[in-house]
Amino acid sequence: GENVEQHPSTLSVQEGDSAVIKCTYSDSASNYFPWYKQELGKGPQLIIDIRSNVGEKKDQRIAVTLNKTAKHFSLHITETQPEDSAVYFCAATMGFGNEKLTFGTGTRLTIIP
């Protein structure tokens, strides 16, 4: 089955700086890569996703890049703000449904004011 590794497990950045979280996956057939954000005491929430037919996708301060050859994808957050502090999970699936989604182990991002 799919195996997703996520790094780093914790990340602290100064407010206004950029943050990058990286994930690698094992199954070259994987074709959908979402990122979820989990705030304290809440369930995860989708923030951005990318499919294997594109290399980059941006949504305001958030971007995701995908390198299919190397089997890795990354989340980039620019101009970080205190509300970006949360746990971020990457995920990958080769299946058509969410039941095949494999999550990474999470990155706790702390924005230092």
Next chain:
Amino acid sequence: NAGVTQTPKFQVLKTGQSMTLQCAQDMNHNSMYWYRQDPGMGLRLIYYSASEGTTDKGEVPNGYNVSRLNKREFSLRLESAAPSQTSVYFCASSGLRGGRIPGELFFGEGSRLTVL
């Protein structure tokens, strides 16, 4: 907008006791899921229901049972709780995007279960 509602939010059990976690969604989604979240292990799928009347095992189904009561409700039962089942449990649902592509997962706020 309630979204996905889970009950209870907190529960303490003794080893061997049974309990049921309830989940309901009001988004008319076909698919529902139960995950567990443990430190350093991300989210792992326990069971899922692709549509009303069907249920299937996920990655870690041992020790659990589920019931898809109707389109809105999906319950998770622990028949004989063990300390290894101490975890935070999340229910989620998803519909179809554009009528065909699986949509995002919508999660509840979680149920923290401690088994002594």
